[in-house]
Structure formats: C-alpha cells, structure tokens
Amino acid sequence: MSWTEERVETLKKMWSEGQSASQIAKELGGVTRNAVIGKVHRLGLSNRNGGGGTAEKAKPAEVEVPEKPAVKAEAPRPKPVREAPVAAEPVEEAKPEPVVAADPEPVEAPVSPARRQIIPAGQPLPPQPSANEISPEALASVREIEKKARRLTLMELTERTCKWPIGDPATEDFWFCGLPVQAGKPYCEAHVGVAFQPMSSRRDRRR
C-alpha cells in the first residue's frame, strides 16, 4: 500500500477529527498504526497546525456540532424523569431546567404494546448524567458517539467496550455504547469526558 492522495486525505480527515492512529490504520487498511503515525509526522500535522505558516494556536478543530435536535425518539409516555439533554450554556451558576421531553422531533417509533408503563417510581434509572456543567465539547462528542454506538447488549460487553448505558433500561430502547474504551477506564473517550468531570462547581445540592 502506498500513500495515495486519497488515502492521505482520509488520514488527514480522520486525524483532524481526533481519530486515533490505530483507528485510522484500520480504516485505511494495509497499514499499521505506526505507519499512520509516521505519516502524520512526516506530513507535519502531528500537533495543531493548519499549515498557515504562522504558528496559530488553533485548537484541534474538533467536530463542531452546533446542535442536533435528534435526541432520542421517545414515545409520549410517562417516561421517567430525565433532565433535558443538556443546556450547554456558559453559565456559571447551575440552572436546573426541568425540561421534560420537549423534543420537537417527529417521533416515528411506534411504541411496542408489550412494554412501557411499568417503571418503578423509585430511582432505578441509571445515572444517565445529563449534567449541568459538562464541557460543551464533551457533550457534543457524546451525542455524536451515541449515534455511532455499537449498541451492545449487556452480554456483549467486554472489558474493552464502553459500558455507558444509553436509552431507557425499562424498554427495548436500551443498549450500551460499546465503543473501544479509553484505556483502563470503563468508558470510551467521549463518555469518560462526561463521566469523570474535573470537579467543577460541584455545589452541593441543598435539600
């Protein structure tokens, strides 16, 4: 295999998207991650760099996803309490916005008759942390990730698959992320981002 224009393009694209060398190598095929890394260096795009000559501290591009309304087609049912997908606002104060199911999304998922409605009122729901103060980037990537999730079942999880739960466990609409985990951690890159927050203004909730 040689580095054809096309392959280099793919490399550049994926690399800028933050894909790992191994993933890129897998995608391209015929090359190892070493080859990819080597090429990356030779191309001089190992670090942030747009090729403008002047060293601009441009951040790693990152897939800028303004907002994707598609959250999750939920049936208009007495769904369990769930905070709004997120309100990524640069607000310093946590703003509890109890937005419940306000998705102007054309639901197309017919509710299965044999399900629903049997949600224990307790608190059996997994964290499903739709935090209040998660970095916008993390959230953006999480939403992206959830669309690329491998949708593994509990039995399919391994020590190397992201164990982030997605969906409502009380329905068929539930699965695990399943993407390759970060390293040692139980979640993939994106989910690690929201799971392990630096510890920002973790103001204790008063009750």
Added chain:
DNA sequence: CCCTGATTCGC
C-alpha cells in the same frame, strides 16, 4: 494487558 502518540533508524 489494553491502549495512546513519539522517535529512531535501516531500508
């Protein structure tokens, strides 16, 4: 052990 990117150096 799994993975990551960085570097070296014979080819």
Added chain:
DNA sequence: GCGAATCAGG
C-alpha cells in the same frame, strides 16, 4: 519517504 521496533506514557 516509509514503517517496524522501540520508547514513554495512561
């Protein structure tokens, strides 16, 4: 230029 081997780290 290429990339396996190696290094350094998580």
